[in-house]
Amino acid sequence: MKYLLYLLLLTTVLISACETTIDLELTDNVSKLVVVGEITDQSEPHVTISRTAAYSDDQLTPRVSEANVIIEDDLGEIIILTESEKPGFYLAPEGVRGVIGRSYTLSVVLPNGSIYKSFSEELLPVAEIDSLTSEFRTDLGDDDDEQGWFVTLYFTDPPGGDEYYRWKFSINGEQKNRAEDIYSADFDSILDGEPIDLTFFEFALNENDTVVVEQLSLTKEAQKFLLEVEIQTKTTGGPLDPPVAPIIGNIRNQADVNDFALGYFSASSVVSQSIIINN
């Protein structure tokens, strides 16, 4: 919808709108806690704890080490995560997996004693991917003249209730993990229970590329969070953009209702398929 409005806007303004990269003095950063965690049914649960840095720093943000990190499920089972060689990266013991149908809560105790806890996240089942296809197209992509191979994913949304999805991509073994690579969707009332095909037109691929597409289930709140991340990192400052705002996830300071950690703790089940682009 918004994309189409932009097209309209572009047609209207012809070629007048212009973008200029500028240098700005930004106000000093107030250091804030960032907690990003994930539990899935396919890999070890992991949590990254860091702090915010000044916006113009082109560096990795500071990591927070020596925190106590545990994940507890609704049956009272506890997973203890330990800090790996990568500072601020906490990992569960090998072989530990999330279980579909259970709900998980993350707790983080910082070295200074403050406690941050997530809301409970349910690990929901996810629909199978029916197939992946690729097609050479000249009419897709961000720029009109962009051409290349595009991947289309087919699956059937299960009937009954709203489902929320996320897709992750890796191309030739390299995970696409920049902000612009975040994709999520919600299939609610209108397309409930229908076969769905999705073409990821932001990836123009070359022949013989190997693409792995992971399809993840999300809770409604997690999808909303990702959508906010998408909107705010893909902003073009245009007249149809919503205002930028702090993205409030599901992790709160237990001692102060007004303090939250940036980031999100999510639970997903994952299915994946791969495709090699060729004729």
Place this chain on the structure above:
Amino acid sequence: MKYILLVSFILHGFLISTAQTVELDQPIKLSAKSMTIEEALKEIKDNLEVEFSFVTNDIDHKKGISTLDYATLEEHLLQILGDDFEFKIKGSKILIRKKSQTQKEAYIVNGYVRDSQTGEELIGASISNSAGNYGAISNVYGFYSLRLSSEEQMIRCSYLGYQNLEVKLNLQSDSVINFNLDPQELVLSEIVVNADRQPSNVESLQMSANTLSAKQIEEIPAFLGEVDVIKSITLLPGVTTVGEGSPGFNVRGGDVDQNLILLDEAPVYSSAHLLGFFSVFNADVIKDVKLYKGGIPSKYGGRVSSVLDVRQKEGDMKAFHGKGGIGIVSSRLTLEAPIVKDKSSFIIAGRRTYADLIYRTVRPSNDNSAVYFYDLNTKINYRFNDKNRLYLSGYFGNDVARLGNDVGFKWGNSTGTLRWNYVLNPSLFLNTSLIYSRYNYQLNVDDSPEKITWESSINNYHFKPELTWFLNAQNTLDMGAQVSLFEFQPGEVTVSGDINASFKVQKEKALELGVYLGNEQKIGDNLTLRYGLRYSRYHFLGSLDVYTYDPTLPRREENIIDSASYNNNETIKSFDGWEPRFSAAYQFNANNSIKASYQRMYQYQQLVSNTTNVTPFDVWKSAGPYIPPLTSQQFAFGYFKSLRDNTFEISAEVYYKTMNDLIDYKNGADLILTENIETELLTGNGRAYGLELFFEKKLGRLNGWLAYTLSRTERQVKGDIPINSINNGEYYPSDYDKTHDVSLVMNYKVTPRWTVNMNFLYATGRPATYPDGRYEFEGAVIPNYSSRNNERLPDYHRIDLSATLKNRTKPGKKWSSSWTFSVYNVYARKNAFSIFFRPDEDSNNAFSTKATQLSILGSVFPAISYNFEF
């Protein structure tokens, strides 16, 4: 009038023609030394065979008096009646008048003010006696009513751009005087430097208002040569916009949806074409545009910030005329003519953009893309007589956009107004209007084999009787009512094809009632007051299913605890409010006055829009169980001065305004096709205050205005839970808060054929949100914006120029034409619309970010247009 003429006939009534004439110095003897006034007059009457004429109430008939024995008639009458009376002989009648009564005797003069050439009624013309101490202003139908003493010798009518007209009076009774004013250009073919005294802002009671004539609007240099009413309005003090290409306007810190935009009294829901680059009003059919920013009369209600009252022309009553133009964006043609001369006329006007028509000739055959808009304005009126007049007017406008063969958008307004003006008696003017207005949009996607249609609309119907009572020279009363029915369809999506599905956000219905009474009162020669009260009542009606949320938890879908079904037309929730309005003006002398005003207003519908600009696809939300009506109060105070016979006008106004229960949005609110939209909304407060300076030169070779506004506009939004608050629930500047805002508009007649115009705009950059930190999410860099509108964009400034060359007219030909050359943004300033922050996708460093400035019209836009009249 309680006039009773006591008439007595002499016995030989049939001899009247030969009756002797009496003289005041005629001697006469009365029979008794003391008698009542009645007896004395009877005796004189009988003796002289005359009759008396007087106002019975003036004389105490039973009062005993002592009489002179033998004296002249005049001496007798003085003795009987006293010094307060004077006497006149008319044939065989003796007229007795109370002395003071003679001066007080007043008659109502009423009528219409019209253009002598077209018969078009003129709004806001000033009518006064020769001394200028009794006056009236013609109303929006050109009607005036004025009470004048019978001693007044002359009545004068003046109106900017027209020759003053004076009419000799000999008032014996209530009279109808219609003024037909000659347009100035008709009179003076050479450069006009008019010294006629013009009505001024100093004299009128209304403050915080600006009137622009179609001519003024046409002269302002416009983007791509498209004369634009809304963009002209933003050059006035106290009016801002978010940025270039933004639809609508913000008045004294109010949102775009707080302006009551009326086209021939019908509300217009979207005033923008092409997302805001152009506006819906075709200036060729517009007579007059009046913007009220404060001191809003009690007859207006429903929006809290301003009233933009746009009146269409009625159509030429005398002869067939046409007007039109060809520009680079659109072409337009207006035709007007009498249907029955001086009784009935029509006007019809069309405008259409044609970039798509040109594109159609060059496009690939399989490409159906097109973007265009069109407007159609029509009006018919019929004058039954001087007392009855009927108007029927309509507006239809649409924007159409087709992208390829698959996607089509359409949105537009339609309005219709049927009005009946009825002059009940010389001092009672009744207008009754029946109004229909509709705004709708539609999106069609042809995604074979499925077809998706998405529709949304708002329909409303109004009935509005309004009575003006010109009670006496001191008081003019306004009273009336308005009944409005609204139907909202927030959104309905239908999928057809292999998949058949539909989704519908529930329809909403509401009834709004308003009644008002206001009086404009002159107290002495210097003070004028207008006080009024409006009572509004709003019923949010079924049929509708309404959810109940757990009152102890944030309003979210998961916290729904109950639902209730309401039947059709059943009241789900009602609101009401008293809206006092008050204005006062104190005029020190002809050139200086001060004014003050207070208003309280209610607004029962707000536009739900969470984007920087409002879009055609935003929906209006009615006040209801979870959304209270928006209320606003405003205080304003101003000083007005005129110089050199009103050639210059200067005004300074300060205002303070508060707004309560503004709709705001939770972070990440999903507003499109949302069933329980209340779960995405918050309410907030707003406040705005400022100083507006306005300097206008209305006449002469060089005319125009300079407006300066110093203001502050802030909002406060407290969340349902503390972390949902914006900026911790503290006041922060609104998106359109511009501390300094300067507009200079100049028009200079170089030669009789050449006119040049210039605009200069300067404004403080609007608030913007810059990140105060960054973090990583799975390797992606995310900016953190903890404080809304914490910075400002660079300052905005721009100059536009235009020049108009009038072509020579051939003698005896009606055809006249002109060329207008315009340049928008002469020095190609890249004004920032926004600055945004994104990862630097071109950099190899995944942590690299950049700030980018977006300029929407960051270039020079020259344009040429050809305009004609016949």
